[in-house]
Amino acid sequence: MKILSIGAHGTAGRAITEHLASRGHDMITVGRTRGDIQADVSDLNQLQDMWQQAGTVDAVVYAAGEVRYAEFQALSSADFESAWQQKALAQINLVRTGLDHIAPRGSFTLMSGIPSRDPVVSGVAAATVNGAVDAFVRAAAIEMAPIRINAVSPSVFTESLDTFGDFFPGFIPVDLADVARGFQKSVEGAATGQTILP
Amino acid sequence: MKILSIGAHGTAGRAITEHLASRGHDMITVGRTRGDIQADVSDLNQLQDMWQQAGTVDAVVYAAGEVRYAEFQALSSADFESAWQQKALAQINLVRTGLDHIAPRGSFTLMSGIPSRDPVVSGVAAATVNGAVDAFVRAAAIEMAPIRINAVSPSVFTESLDTFGDFFPGFIPVDLADVARGFQKSVEGAATGQTILP
Numbered sequence: 001m002k003i004l005s006i007g008a009h010g011t012a013g014r015a016i017t018e019h020l021a022s023r024g025h026d027m028i029t030v031g032r033t034r035g036d037i038q039a040d041v042s043d044l045n046q047l048q049d050m051w052q053q054a055g056t057v058d059a060v061v062y063a064a065g066e067v068r069y070a071e072f073q074a075l076s077s078a079d080f081e082s083a084w085q086q087k088a089l090a091q092i093n094l095v096r097t098g099l100d101h102i103a104p105r106g107s108f109t110l111m112s113g114i115p116s117r118d119p120v121v122s123g124v125a126a127a128t129v130n131g132a133v134d135a136f137v138r139a140a141a142i143e144m145a146p147i148r149i150n151a152v153s154p155s156v157f158t159e160s161l162d163t164f165g166d167f168f169p170g171f172i173p174v175d176l177a178d179v180a181r182g183f184q185k186s187v188e189g190a191a192t193g194q195t196i197l198p
Numbered sequence: 199m200k201i202l203s204i205g206a207h208g209t210a211g212r213a214i215t216e217h218l219a220s221r222g223h224d225m226i227t228v229g230r231t232r233g234d235i236q237a238d239v240s241d242l243n244q245l246q247d248m249w250q251q252a253g254t255v256d257a258v259v260y261a262a263g264e265v266r267y268a269e270f271q272a273l274s275s276a277d278f279e280s281a282w283q284q285k286a287l288a289q290i291n292l293v294r295t296g297l298d299h300i301a302p303r304g305s306f307t308l309m310s311g312i313p314s315r316d317p318v319v320s321g322v323a324a325a326t327v328n329g330a331v332d333a334f335v336r337a338a339a340i341e342m343a344p345i346r347i348n349a350v351s352p353s354v355f356t357e358s359l360d361t362f363g364d365f366f367p368g369f370i371p372v373d374l375a376d377v378a379r380g381f382q383k384s385v386e387g388a389a390t391g392q393t394i395l396p
Contacts, residue, residue: 044275071341072294072338072341072342073294073297073341075294077242077287077290077291077294080287080290080291081287084282084286084287084330088282088326088330089275089278089279089282092275092278092326093275093278096270096271096273096275099271115333115337116329116333116336116337117333117336119333119336119337119339119340119391120337120340121340121341122341123337124334124337124338124341126337127333127334127336127337128286128290128330128333128334128337129330130333131314131329131330131331131332131333131334131336132282132286132326132327132329132330132333133329134329134333135313135314135315135317135325135326135328135329135330135332136322136325136326136329138314138315138317138325138329139313139314139317139318139321139322139324139325139326140270140322141317142317142318142319143269143270143271143319143320143322144270193317
């Protein structure tokens with residue numbers, strides 16, 4: 001399949017892109033400053049430019065979007081707004097504008113994360129916008145069929161424990177290789193509207 | 199208890215306010231153009247003014263926030279942004295700014311809605327932001343204790359079937375009296391971090 005990989009140069013994006021390439025897929029990488037196509041997809045104009053360059057693809061995988069981790073009382077309205085724009089609205093607009101650029105029975109695979117269902121201290125902004133992504137996927141799926149859409153919702157990455165481990169005490173981490181398998185499951189499988197727990 | 203009722207003059211707000219008043223609570227009503235305090239709580243300045251007037255309360259109940267229902271392909275980025283601001287961020291900021299205005303062991307009870315877990319055609323914006331509210335409540339609860347927070351997530355109201363019934367084919371509607379009981383359960387009970395299904 002021809003697969004558009006957004007955030008392809010980030011921690012998870014690299015693992016996902018390499019794994020899907022090893023499965024024989026033709027990967028088109030997208031990043032803000034690197035990749036086959038350079039675009040900040042949270043900007044609507046750059047998003048449209050990206051689609052012009054990408055043409056029609058069989059699948060889109062997404063692994064980007066930063067959210068501030070801080071105690072609830074330290075999070076501002078602007079922090080929540082930024083989390084929404086970078087993590088939720090960017091993915092929603094990607095799907096919304098991509099419906100005309102995806103092959104019949106193609107798929108979108110978005111990224112959410114464990115705090116929406118299993119909250120952690122300092123993760124309330126992440127929980128909120130990941131919950132939005134999970135619910136968006138469930139709802140959009142019933143209007144997009146036969147185009148499919150799923151989200152992969154990982155725990156803290158094993159490879160990121162040095163940076164994020166303290167936010168997830170006692171959580172079982174997930175190897176990036178297994179996160180990549182979650183994306184493969186969505187892309188090569190037939191499920192839609194699901195939150196995939198890798 | 200002294201209870202601040204926001205959106206007190208809307209369809210659900212009236213039922214909630216009257217039910218809690220009938221339970222003997224001292225209700226302070228808030229609306230954009232009516233009520234004991236007049237404020238648009240989605241505006242940060244007006245929100246701060248509201249708290250100045252309200253002082254300290256034992257509980258806050260919220261039933262406001264409009265979201266556009268339309269087919270996914272007809273929803274714009276601005277529609278999703280508006281839904282987020284009116285339904286999710288307004289409630290998040292209410293809690294965030296209200297932590298210093300609530301009595302020890304007080305509570306916030308927010309409103310989400312059924313599309314986040316049981317999606318309907320034309321309800322993807324509603325699903326998304328209600329999913330955000332549900333996840334916010336789960337996550338905020340663990341940092342706010344002993345202050346409590348829950349969301350009431352109703353099906354379509356029996357009293358609104360003429361307007362919204364076609365969006366919810368075969369859904370069992372819920373009487374506003376039972377939605378009000380959901381808020382009572384949150385306010386007078388001891389649960390926190392829950393999505394209450396009335």
